[in-house]
Amino acid sequence: MVQPEKKRYIEDEKKRQQRMKRIVFGGQFGLGILVIVLWEVLTRYEVMDPYYWSSPSTIYETAKVAFLEGTLWDDLVYTSLATLAGFALGTVFGSFIGLSFWWSAYYSRISEPYLIAFNAIPKLALGPVIVILFGIGFFSKVMLAFLMTVIVTALAAHSGIKAIDKDLEKLLYSLGAKRRHVFTKVVVPTTMPWIVSSLRINIALALAGTIVGEFISSRQGIGRMILYAGQILDIDLVWVGVVVLSLLSMLMYAGTVSLEKLLLRGQEPKQ
Amino acid sequence: MYKLKVVDASKIFRRDGQEVVALQATTMQIPAGRFVSIIGPSGCGKSTLFNMIAGLIKPTTGKILLDGQNIVGKSGYVGYMLQKDLLLPWRTILDNVILGLEIKGVSKREARKKAQPLLERYGLQGFENNYPPELSGGMRQRAALLRTLLYDQDVILLDEPFGALDAQTRLQMQGWLLRIWEDFQKTILFITHDIDEAIYLSDDIYVLSHRPGKLKAKIHVELERPRGEETLLSDNFISLKQKLLDLLREEPKDNGTT
Numbered sequence: 001m002v003q004p005e006k007k008r009y010i011e012d013e014k015k016r017q018q019r020m021k022r023i024v025f026g027g028q029f030g031l032g033i034l035v036i037v038l039w040e041v042l043t044r045y046e047v048m049d050p051y052y053w054s055s056p057s058t059i060y061e062t063a064k065v066a067f068l069e070g071t072l073w074d075d076l077v078y079t080s081l082a083t084l085a086g087f088a089l090g091t092v093f094g095s096f097i098g099l100s101f102w103w104s105a106y107y108s109r110i111s112e113p114y115l116i117a118f119n120a121i122p123k124l125a126l127g128p129v130i131v132i133l134f135g136i137g138f139f140s141k142v143m144l145a146f147l148m149t150v151i152v153t154a155l156a157a158h159s160g161i162k163a164i165d166k167d168l169e170k171l172l173y174s175l176g177a178k179r180r181h182v183f184t185k186v187v188v189p190t191t192m193p194w195i196v197s198s199l200r201i202n203i204a205l206a207l208a209g210t211i212v213g214e215f216i217s218s219r220q221g222i223g224r225m226i227l228y229a230g231q232i233l234d235i236d237l238v239w240v241g242v243v244v245l246s247l248l249s250m251l252m253y254a255g256t257v258s259l260e261k262l263l264l265r266g267q268e269p270k271q
Numbered sequence: 272m273y274k275l276k277v278v279d280a281s282k283i284f285r286r287d288g289q290e291v292v293a294l295q296a297t298t299m300q301i302p303a304g305r306f307v308s309i310i311g312p313s314g315c316g317k318s319t320l321f322n323m324i325a326g327l328i329k330p331t332t333g334k335i336l337l338d339g340q341n342i343v344g345k346s347g348y349v350g351y352m353l354q355k356d357l358l359l360p361w362r363t364i365l366d367n368v369i370l371g372l373e374i375k376g377v378s379k380r381e382a383r384k385k386a387q388p389l390l391e392r393y394g395l396q397g398f399e400n401n402y403p404p405e406l407s408g409g410m411r412q413r414a415a416l417l418r419t420l421l422y423d424q425d426v427i428l429l430d431e432p433f434g435a436l437d438a439q440t441r442l443q444m445q446g447w448l449l450r451i452w453e454d455f456q457k458t459i460l461f462i463t464h465d466i467d468e469a470i471y472l473s474d475d476i477y478v479l480s481h482r483p484g485k486l487k488a489k490i491h492v493e494l495e496r497p498r499g500e501e502t503l504l505s506d507n508f509i510s511l512k513q514k515l516l517d518l519l520r521e522e523p524k525d526n527g528t529t
Contacts, residue, residue, distance in 0.1 A: 165357070167353060167355055167357055168357055168359070170327060170353075171351070171353065171357045172370075172374070173327060173346050173347075174325045174326075174327060174346055174347070174349075174350075174351035175347065175351075175370060175371040175374050175422055176346060176347020176348075176371075176374055176375065177347075177374045181374050185359070185370070185373075185374075186359070189359065189361045192361075
């Protein structure tokens with residue numbers, strides 16, 4: 001049968017994908033704008049009470065003043081550094097704990113229930129103790145962020161250890177490998193995707209730890225600023241703190257995503 | 272002088288208070304440069320035998336002698352390759368192949384220099400910098416075998432290396448393996464379920480019987496080398512195949528004797 005005179009329609013996969021990407025990106029961006037505009041309009045016409053809800057324009061103005069005349073910039077640096085330090089310590093230390101379980105099955109099995117029990121403790125409830133132990137300075141915030149992240153990482157690494165292919169170990173031993181060879185050439189790389197998958201959760205947990213540390217007692221930091229603003233009923237300034245923290249959190253999240261790529265080089269993160 | 276001697280080696284486990292014989296006392300004498308296949312139903316202790324020779328488990332009784340030296344419980348004296356290619360997915364093909372050398376303490380640069388010509392000669396040129404998931408099953412098995420080969424031991428154990436490949440790739444790989452064996456003059460021990468494969472490749476075939484694993488017969492394969500596709504259809508081949516089929520069929524329990 002001869003096809004009737006008709007233009008041939010060839011589906012271009014690349015074009016279709018690009019089109020989809022454009023629409024998705026546009027939609028995401030548009031949705032954000034829409035929320036901000038709605039917020040602004042609703043508070044301006046007092047459908048939502050601007051005293052409680054503030055408004056994007058007021059937040060922007062307040063933030064400008066806080067940055068230029070207040071201590072917002074210093075607070076931001078303080079909170080960021082405490083979070084990053086706690087995150088880094090927690091991740092490195094947690095990885096060590098998790099990886100150490102590979103070396104001895106007895107040690108691993110004896111410690112596992114304690115690890116799980118420790119994970120179940122709401123670490124933030126320990127906040128006052130940490131502050132009393134480590135003072136109201138920078139270090140107590142780092143410790144809280146550390147406590148929030150260390151067990152999560154250790155458990156993630158432990159799952160990685162359990163998933164190691166026994167045949168891979170066997171192969172290495174057949175090549176005359178010592179345990180340390182198996183550790184560096186198989187155990188660490190196999191576990192890496194599990195450790196990496198804990199990074200994204202950890203960065204948010206570390207930030208929460210730092211903020212709570214600042215809530216409890218601090219001279220600096222965004223958490224302290226929010227608490228202070230709340231106490232003097234400066235709700236606009238509370239909103240500034242929340243918005244700045246959200247932006248910080250997003251930025252750190254983006255940072256961990258690039259860190260993941262660097263650490264994995266082609267492997268997929270595992271849950 | 273035999274290259275490899277297995278003297279009265281047996282393996283017995285205790286499970287639920289009962290002794291389970293994985294392999295009855297077995298003796299094998301393998302001259303240097305031979306291609307030897309071991310064939311038998313699942314659960315006949317073939318892999319146990321290999322694990323003992325590779326030094327990964329200790330036999331309950333008996334000795335394993337390599338060049339007259341006892342290597343019981345000592346790993347790293349023979350090359351060992353399993354059915355799974357076990358390539359490390361985070362390493363390129365080239366870096367996977369040099370794994371054994373790295374463990375021996377050879378520097379990465381030197382090891383790569385040594386491996387490069389091998390990859391080129393044996394059908395992996397252009398794939399050096401690919402990662403294992405990007406290669407076909409046959410290619411991955413090649414890389415795995417070259418890794419064993421580069422480790423440079425005189426005796427190589429191959430545990431069903433082509434078991435997971437499709438028939439056509441399998442034929443190709445068999446030819447490829449014979450070429451390597453002739454080039455390098457290694458002593459090869461080869462586990463397989465496939466009677467055709469065993470006859471096509473081997474000088475000698477050991478037949479093991481079902482649980483408890485026991486050496487049942489040793490058959491010498493008198494087919495001229497080099498062997499080609501026509502070998503598979505020769506009378507000699509067919510009669511050997513008949514003999515092996517009979518041997519395997521004599522099993523008391525009919526348990527997957529393929």
